[in-house]
Structures are given as structure tokens and as C-alpha cells.
Amino acid sequence: MSKRTVELALATPGVDAEGWPARVPLTAPRGGGEEQEPPPDLTGEHLLVNIGPQHPATHGVLRLVVELDGETVVRCIPHLGYLHSGFEKLGEYRHYNQIIPLTDRTDYLSPMANNVGMAMAAEKLMGIEITPRCTVLRLIACEMSRIISHMVWLGTTSIDLGAFTPFLWAFQERERIYDLQEMWTGARLTTSLTRVGGLMADIPDRFVERLRHFTRTFPKTLAEIDRVLTRNAVWAGRTQGVGVLTGAEAINYSLSGPMLRASGVPYDLRKDKPYLGYETYDFEVPVGEHGDVYDRYLVRLEECHQANRILEQALDRLPDGPINVDDPRVILPSKTRAMSDMEAMIFHFKQVMEGVKAPVGEAYVGIENPKGELGNYFVSDGTAKPVRWRIRPPSFINLSALPKMAEGHLLSDLIAINASVDIVMGEVDR
Amino acid sequence: METARDGEPVVYVARDRLLEIMTWLKDTPGQQYDYLVDVTAVEFRDRERPLEVVYFLRSLTHRADVRIKVELQSSDELAVDSVWGLWHGADWLEREVYDMFGITFRGHPDLRRILMWETYAEGYPLRKSFPLRGRFSRSEQVRQALNANPEAHYSMEELSIADAGGDLPDDMRERLRRGERGTVPNSE
Numbered sequence: 001m002s003k004r005t006v007e008l009a010l011a012t013p014g015v016d017a018e019g020w021p022a023r024v025p026l027t028a029p030r031g032g033g034e035e036q037e038p039p040p041d042l043t044g045e046h047l048l049v050n051i052g053p054q055h056p057a058t059h060g061v062l063r064l065v066v067e068l069d070g071e072t073v074v075r076c077i078p079h080l081g082y083l084h085s086g087f088e089k090l091g092e093y094r095h096y097n098q099i100i101p102l103t104d105r106t107d108y109l110s111p112m113a114n115n116v117g118m119a120m121a122a123e124k125l126m127g128i129e130i131t132p133r134c135t136v137l138r139l140i141a142c143e144m145s146r147i148i149s150h151m152v153w154l155g156t157t158s159i160d161l162g163a164f165t166p167f168l169w170a171f172q173e174r175e176r177i178y179d180l181q182e183m184w185t186g187a188r189l190t191t192s193l194t195r196v197g198g199l200m201a202d203i204p205d206r207f208v209e210r211l212r213h214f215t216r217t218f219p220k221t222l223a224e225i226d227r228v229l230t231r232n233a234v235w236a237g238r239t240q241g242v243g244v245l246t247g248a249e250a251i252n253y254s255l256s257g258p259m260l261r262a263s264g265v266p267y268d269l270r271k272d273k274p275y276l277g278y279e280t281y282d283f284e285v286p287v288g289e290h291g292d293v294y295d296r297y298l299v300r301l302e303e304c305h306q307a308n309r310i311l312e313q314a315l316d317r318l319p320d321g322p323i324n325v326d327d328p329r330v331i332l333p334s335k336t337r338a339m340s341d342m343e344a345m346i347f348h349f350k351q352v353m354e355g356v357k358a359p360v361g362e363a364y365v366g367i368e369n370p371k372g373e374l375g376n377y378f379v380s381d382g383t384a385k386p387v388r389w390r391i392r393p394p395s396f397i398n399l400s401a402l403p404k405m406a407e408g409h410l411l412s413d414l415i416a417i418n419a420s421v422d423i424v425m426g427e428v429d430r
Numbered sequence: 431m432e433t434a435r436d437g438e439p440v441v442y443v444a445r446d447r448l449l450e451i452m453t454w455l456k457d458t459p460g461q462q463y464d465y466l467v468d469v470t471a472v473e474f475r476d477r478e479r480p481l482e483v484v485y486f487l488r489s490l491t492h493r494a495d496v497r498i499k500v501e502l503q504s505s506d507e508l509a510v511d512s513v514w515g516l517w518h519g520a521d522w523l524e525r526e527v528y529d530m531f532g533i534t535f536r537g538h539p540d541l542r543r544i545l546m547w548e549t550y551a552e553g554y555p556l557r558k559s560f561p562l563r564g565r566f567s568r569s570e571q572v573r574q575a576l577n578a579n580p581e582a583h584y585s586m587e588e589l590s591i592a593d594a595g596g597d598l599p600d601d602m603r604e605r606l607r608r609g610e611r612g613t614v615p616n617s618e
Contacts, residue, residue: 081545088530089555093562124436251490254466254519265490272493361435364486364497366467375486379472387475388556392468392486400522429545 046074053082057160057415060425073414076406083429091389095355096122096196104190107427109152110145110370111191117367119194121376125363128197133321139276140314141193143307148174149370150300157419161238166225173221176214183207196356197331198324208315215312222304239294243405243417246291253401256394257372258299263291269368283310293420330356355384371395371422391430395423440497448500449511456516463487466517469524471531473558483510512538530556
């Protein structure tokens with residue numbers, strides 16, 4: 001099969017003898033004149049199309065080079081790195097607590113869950129046990145992140161496939177969670193919620209009340225989205241049977257999160273390697289059976305319901321008590337104590353100037369982020385800065401299956417498949 | 431074999447036997463490490479210590495994790511066998527390790543830089559010998575950025591660069607085979 005590329009030069013009209021722009025003839029001259037050339041035989045000719053890096057349907061600065069046979073994708077080659085910021089390198093020059101702001105900026109659609117994942121890895125390395133109240137608050141942060149991330153996914157995917165209304169509904173819900181995040185941390189996007197050994201702040205007054213109000217009203221929006229999309233003929237037609245991956249393929253491509261579960265593999269770190277006490281909560285893990293875009297949609301929609309359930313249970317059992325561990329070596333003393341107590345001041349000085357020293361060794365903690373398994377891997381040589389900080393980026397690894405999924409589909413399906421992967425370029429490129 | 435601070439077993443294997451051991455781990459009943467979580471590399475601040483390539487394996491059947499490490503002396507050739515044949519998920523992960531550390535994965539079908547661009551000439555960013563701000567001076571970096579021809583990235587040659595096969599021009603295929611990553615005009 002010839003792989004020669006067809007280049008169609010755009011017709012440039014040029015100017016006529018008097019300097020006026022010549023008009024492009026809209027119809028071919030009839031009769032008289034010279035013989036018409038027969039149209040070229042384009043069977044088997046392939047066309048290379050470049051999509052991105054600045055294209056709304058690639059969800060960020062992803063660039064896809066697509067080889068098309070007619071409208072069918074023969075090959076799809078992603079080009080990454082347009083948002084590469086070298087977070088892992090930067091992490092090697094920072095104290096553990098200084099790394100937390102970097103994690104906000106990786107998967108910026110679920111910043112709080114990233115903060116939690118990183119802090120958990122650092123605590124595992126240092127052997128710190130967090131307090132019960134901190135555990136529940138971190139779990140609330142993770143599930144709130146799951147909801148906003150899935151809402152953004154739902155909104156942008158539906159807009160990619162031509163449905164505008166769910167986008168508005170989804171973003172309204174997300175806005176309500178963002179208000180809660182702002183209330184808690186002072187920031188909507190770059191939350192930097194956690195500290196090694198605890199949290200940066202306890203939840204404010206009226207937070208529980210407002211989150212309860214959210215959990216009561218959120219299922220209504222989900223039901224509306226469900227009614228508009230799930231049995232919608234256009235939606236089903238665009239998503240069912242598109243981008244199918246079998247369970248074995250999904251495992252072989254190291255997919256994680258909703259992508260893996262939509263292919264029928266029941267693996268969820270919250271159930272299978274529980275952290276933050278997830279094993280004590282009553283929730284289901286939705287698993288798809290066809291592994292197509294439609295199943296990924298169903299899995300994510302159901303995960304929102306389950307996240308809401310977990311939030312309700314977490315609010316019911318939220319214990320009182322401190323949010324930080326009682327260890328002056330890792331937690332900064334309060335301002336008053338640092339200013340009045342000599343010993344507290346010394347600890348304050350040592351922490352700020354030297355950072356928290358981690359023992360020699362390594363630790364990997366994977367948590368179930370909205371996108372999939374977010375892993376944080378720290379290697380320490382005993383100093384206050386890690387030798388290596390590795391993020392296992394779920395959407396980077398999920399995206400690597402895109403060429404496989406897109407092969408043989410139409411170009412318009414490629415957009416649906418790419419949307420179903422749920423990528424965030426901040427995390428893909430890091 | 432040792433245990434990491436998070437309780438997972440860490441197994442050091444010899445470089446030459448990596449592929450054999452990985453195949454055994456994946457296919458042997460009772461092991462069945464069918465899921466590759468991550469591939470990464472570690473370089474220590476102590477220059478005497480060898481680089482480590484770290485494989486995180488998981489058995490979805492047995493719900494068990496194991497960490498496989500291969501040590502590479504920096505004086506030696508930085509190369510290991512690719513595990514792409516066992517787990518296709520290793521494709522981009524190994525490309526990233528190659529991009530960031532300069533470790534070659536033998537048998538990888540398409541080992542190109544992934545996050546940095548094809549003509550990046552400053553080296554491998556996550557190596558300890560690589561300064562935080564890059565190897566070139568700021569003025570040199572600016573000069574190169576201004577001299578860069580972004581249009582070239584959309585040329586037919588660049589578009590088809592990922593094919594790693596048939597329709598590349600001969601000189602380019604030869605260049606890629608030799609492992610050259612292209613040159614930046616006016617560097618040095």
C-alpha cells in the first residue's frame with residue numbers, strides 16, 4: 001500500500017493583469033476549451049492531518065498527528081511536552097512541604113486529591129501516622145476532587161460531542177465545590193491543602209452544613225444529566241462501540257481508574273489497597289462490560305453517585321480532635337507559641353530553615369485519583385530534600401492507549417475517544 | 431531482596447537477566463504479575479552509586495505488588511532490555527525514562543524523546559549532572575528559541591517522524607538509526 005501523502009495546495013487566486021485580485025472560478029468551464037482531466041483516483045491515498053496543540057477538542061496542548069484514509073484513522077501519533085514544567089526535577093531542590101504547591105499544578109482539575117497523595121507518600125517515608133480527624137478530612141477532600149474532576153470531564157466531553165446543556169449543569173455543580181474549596185483553603189484551584197503530618201487548616205464554620213447541602217442537592221443534577229444523556233440516541237450513537245478496549249488490553253496498557261474499570265476489570269485502590277480508611281465506608285465500585293466510551297461515561301457518572309455517598313458517610317462520622325500530628329519536628333508550632341516559647345521557636349526555625357528530614361529509604365503510595373492511580377514515589381538519602389520524586393501520572397499512561405483505541409475509527413470518533421480518556425495536560429506533561 | 435519503607439518487597443536483578451525474570455514473573459502461575467504500574471529511574475546524589483531503573487509490578491489476580499530494580503553503573507553503557515513485549519504500557523514510560531535519564535531500552539519499537547522536543551540538545555534533564563536551569567546559558571536558550579523554526583514541526587518530514595519505518599527519507603532513517611536526535615543550528 002502506498003503511503004504517499006496527498007498535499008492539496010489551497011487555491012491561491014493571485015492577481016490579474018490590472019492588479020485586481022482574480023476570482024476563483026466557481027464552476028468549471030463547460031464545453032469548448034480544453035479537455036477536462038478526470039478526477040484523480042484517491043483510493044488508498046493517505047492524508048496526514050495535524051490536530052493541535054491549540055485545538056479545543058484536544059483538552060489542552062496535546063498535539064495529534066493523524067494519518068487518514070478517507071475519514072478513517074489509520075495511525076494516530078500523539079506529541080506531548082508542550083506543558084512540560086519539570087516538576088520532578090524541581091522537587092529534588094525543595095523540602096517536602098515545599099513540593100505540595102507543585103502537586104496542585106499537575107492534575108489541576110483535582111488539586112486536593114494530589115495534595116493528599118503526595119503527603120501520604122511523604123508520611124509513609126517518614127513513618128508518620130495522621131490523626132483520625134485528618135484522615136476523614138483528607139477523604140472528604142479526595143471525594144470532592146472526584147466530583148469536580150468528573151463534572152469537568154462530563155461537561156467537556158458532552159460539548160465535544162455536541163451537547164451543550166450538560167456542560168452548564170456540570171460546571172454549576174463544580175462551581176459549588178470550588179466555593180467550598182475556597183472556603184476551606186482560600187484558593188479555588190491551587191489549594192495546597194495538606195502538610196506532611198496534617199493539613200494546612202481545619203475546615204471553617206458552616207463548612208459541614210454547606211457540604212451537606214451539596215450532597216443533598218447534587219444527585220438531582222446527576223439525575224438530570226442521566227436523563228438527558230444516557231438514553232439519548234445521539235449520545236449513544238456517538239459513544240457506544242467506540243474506542244473499545246478489552247479487559248486484557250486495558251491491563252496490558254497499564255490503564256487505571258475509570259478507563260480500566262470500564263473495560264470490566266474490577267480494580268479500585270480504594271477497595272483493593274485501602275488507604276484513609278476507605279474499607280470502612282459503604283460504597284460500590286462501578287465496572288463496565290464493553291470498554292467503550294459509553295461505558296466510561298456510565299462508570300464516571302456512577303462514581304459521582306458513590307462519591308456523594310462517601311461524602312455523606314464521612315460527614316456523619318467526622319470526629320473532633322486535632323488535625324495535625326503531635327510532633328514538633330514535622331508540624332510548625334502555632335504563631336503564638338513560636339513567639340513565646342523558646343523550644344517552639346527553635347523547632348520553628350529548624351523546620352523553616354532545614355526542612356523535615358526523611359530517613360534513608362524509599363516509599364511509593366498510589367491513591368485512586370479521579371483519573372486513575374496517582375502514584376507518588378519518594379527516594380530519600382536522609383536529607384530534607386528527596387533524591388527523586390516521581391509522579392505516576394494516570395492520564396499520561398491512559399493516554400498511551402489512544403493510538404490503539406483510535407485505529408480504524410472515524411476522525412470524529414477520535415475526538416470522542418480522546419475525550420473519554422480524561423486527560424489533563426498539566427499531569428501528562430508535568 | 432529487601433523491603434522498602436512502605437512495606438513492599440524490592441528485588442534487585444542483574445541487567446542481563448531482566449527480561450527472563452520479568453517474563454517469569456508475568457507468566458508463572460502463582461506469580462502472575464500482569465500489571466505494570468510504573469517504570470522510572472533513580473540517580474543518587476552520591477555519584478558513586480549506580481543508577482537504578484525501577485519497575486513497579488502488580489498482580490491483579492493475587493493483589494500483590496513487587497518492585498524490581500536494575501542497577502546500572504554510570505561508567506557502563508546505560509542500556510537495559512525493553513519490557514514493551516510483555517506490557518505495552520511500558521511504551522511511553524520507557525520513552526520518558528530515556529528522555530529524562532538517557533537510558534536506552536533495547537528492543538523498544540519507537541524510542542524517541544517524549545516530553546522534550548526531538549532536537550533538544552542540552553542532555554537529559556533528570557540526571558544529577560544537569561543543572562536546574564538547564565545546561566545552556568539563558569541567553570543561549572533565548573537565542574535558540576528565537577532561531578527555532580516552529581514551522582518545521584509541521585513539515586511532512588516531522589509529521590511522519592513517528593512512523594519508525596517505511597516512508598522516511600533515507601538520510602533521515604539513517605540518522606535516526608544512528609541514534610542522533612538532530613542538531614540545533616548554531617549550538618556550541
